[in-house]
Ligand SMILES: CCCCCCCCCCCCCCC/C=C/C(=O)SCCNC(=O)CCNC(=O)[C@H](O)C(C)(C)COP(=O)(O)OP(=O)(O)OC[C@H]1O[C@@H](n2cnc3c(N)ncnc32)[C@H](O)[C@@H]1OP(=O)(O)O
């Protein structure tokens with residue numbers, strides 16, 4: 001805890017119990033406790049230092065990542081950490097690396113697509129790091145279009161092996177994290193060919209490097225794909241390139257839970273939807289939603305604390321300067337992001353529940369919720385990552401010039417975070433998947449089929465297509481029913497409009513293609529409805545702690561009314577609300593910001609982040625920003641010498657030349 005708390009006055013104005021808010025944010029008292037312990041364990045260990053990360057060369061950074069991963073593993077083993085604790089420890093180490101893909105995709109791919117026998121063979125090796133794995137799906141030529149992948153896995157019945165081959169340059173695997181330098185194995189996605197027939201994409205476990213000296217195995221060419229956006233940031237990850245020249249693997253290294261190839265080469269597909277092949281992506285997409293709230297809350301925590309410390313311009317009578325957090329413009333940019341962090345946290349929890357529920361159903365051979373899981377994970381992944389990426393940049397601007405310094409933590413956070421809009425499915429491609437499902441649902445309404453899950457509201461089509469909002473005062477917008485109805489009507493009407501326009505095209509496919517920009521907006525409206533609904537549901541629950549429920553209620557209203565204000569055009573164009581009602585929503589939003597203001601610092605304290613995890617001199621818990629900024633500057637390698645390298649070659653001759661010219665005048 002800080003000796004001098006420059007934010008003490010801010011903390012004193014909070015009208016709620018911060019400790020209880022920590023519980024609401026983390027999900028349980030146990031979760032707060034474990035996270036706290038792991039965060040402090042990492043923060044107190046010098047190996048996990050990261051303040052110098054942006055100054056390291058790529059090679060140094062990669063070696064530093066290997067060192068941290070090895071040290072983290074050592075601590076996990078020494079301290080006999082549980083899976084939950086180990087996950088948190090890795091999260092607080094806060095440096096992207098091969099372990100993310102090993103635990104996050106390689107292991108889940110084997111669990112989800114491997115038979116029991118295969119799991120029994122491979123998982124213990126992976127669990128003990130006797131092998132290191134990655135997820136090699138994307139190729140140079142195709143990422144979004146998984147069915148367009150070109151790598152082949154041709155069954156050879158003579159030897160009972162698959163021959164893995166990269167027939168073209170564009171079939172080179174390109175991007176897989178951990179592939180470039182660290183992984184010994186990969187789950188490789190390739191077209192399965194047997195008995196002369198192409199059965200499409202399947203997963204195969206392929207060894208890439210020797211377990212003795214790490215050299216590539218015969219027929220395998222691989223390396224890193226090169227430096228990426230920003231300093232430090234995602235450059236700690238060895239995203240890789242991989243080519244196969246007729247590499248042979250035993251038949252039993254095809255992941256055979258969903259379909260098999262027999263000893264004779266006969267292809268057998270189990271009686272399950274083929275989309276289960278995409279299961280690992282669904283799993284990762286739901287975890288990316290939880291990550292979005294973490295990244296967003298970090299940026300918001302930095303911007304809120306700094307905005308409370310930073311002062312600009314005085315009162316008119318020459319009194320003290322104003323904290324920038326008191327400017328209404330600062331509040332109207334920052335508080336919706338604070339509310340979004342909470343909104344994403346709660347929708348992330350719900351999505352995790354949905355994913356667990358769907359997984360249990362799948363195990364019982366009930367595939368009825370597969371589409372719902374796909375739509376929700378794809379749509380929420382797309383919306384939350386796009387908002388978070390933009391929000392981190394907004395937080396940088398909210399911190400003025402100092403936000404542009406690496407020591408603010410924001411440039412690196414942005415550079416690390418932005419690829420989330422692309423990896424695990426480009427956000428536009430994923431939203432078009434949601435739109436496709438929305439169009440399917442609308443087309444089934446006429447037949448009387450009742451939509452379920454998050455599409456259930458579409459069943460109220462008769463009412464929602466003609467309802468008019470009853471809001472007549474700013475306070476009326478505090479009624480969750482008013483908000484819910486406006487969001488449902490907007491989402492449904494946008495979807496129905498798209499469906500009507502598509503039906504006028506020559507074909508469904510052509511209509512979908514022509515209307516895709518509108519479809520994208522309809523998908524966003526549907527996903528925003530889900531986020532608002534889940535926030536409202538959360539606030540309806542019993543939430544202990546003085547003032548906690550009231551604060552969450554205020555944030556929920558901020559989130560909903562901010563989205564309404566931002567997308568006012570949608571609400572007006574679909575006739576869900578009138579311009580006057582739109583103006584009332586904005587009026588209410590202003591009042592809510594005033595309500596959030598005295599609680600803002602405490603609301604970010606409730607994220608319970610250590611200074612180490614935040615990695616920002618601007619976001620320090622104690623608010624003692626200026627000495628820290630000043631001190632950080634001197635750590636830059638440029639300041640190691642008073643006179644810079646290059647002075648004698650380039651600066652001195654230049655200055656002397658000018659002096660000589662002047663002396664001749
Ligand atoms: C400051 C420091 C901070 C430090 C932070 C540290 C932590 C950071 C660490 C972060 C680590 C992150 C690691 C990231 C790793 C990234 C990995 C990857 O990117 S892996 C590769 C991911 N690739 C993709 O996502 C590809 C996207 N494309 C697709 O998913 C598909 O091709 C498609 C869905 C776009 C199209 O599918 P396709 O089958 O080709 O065609 P259809 O559209 O016709 O679909 C047919 C049918 O299937 C249904 N469907 C599609 N997908 C699914 C699914 N997943 N589940 C269920 N059903 C699905 C679709 O709805 C159609 O249904 P139908 O009823 O027939 O209409």
Ligand SMILES: Cc1cc2nc3c(=O)[nH]c(=O)nc-3n(C[C@H](O)[C@H](O)[C@H](O)COP(=O)(O)OP(=O)(O)OC[C@H]3O[C@@H](n4cnc5c(N)ncnc54)[C@H](O)[C@@H]3O)c2cc1C
Nearest residue numbers: 135136137138142143144175176177419422423424425428
């Ligand atoms: C940091 C990072 C890490 C990654 N890690 C991995 C990994 O570990 N393993 C792995 O296999 N892959 C990985 N990937 C690859 C990633 O999954 C793909 O980059 C991603 O799926 C997008 O595919 P793409 O690159 O082919 O983009 P493209 O599909 O080529 O997208 C280019 C543009 O075309 C648009 N577009 C494409 N299709 C359509 C369409 N149907 N309609 C409208 N617009 C469209 C997109 O919106 C985008 O604007 C990683 C990528 C990054 C950036």
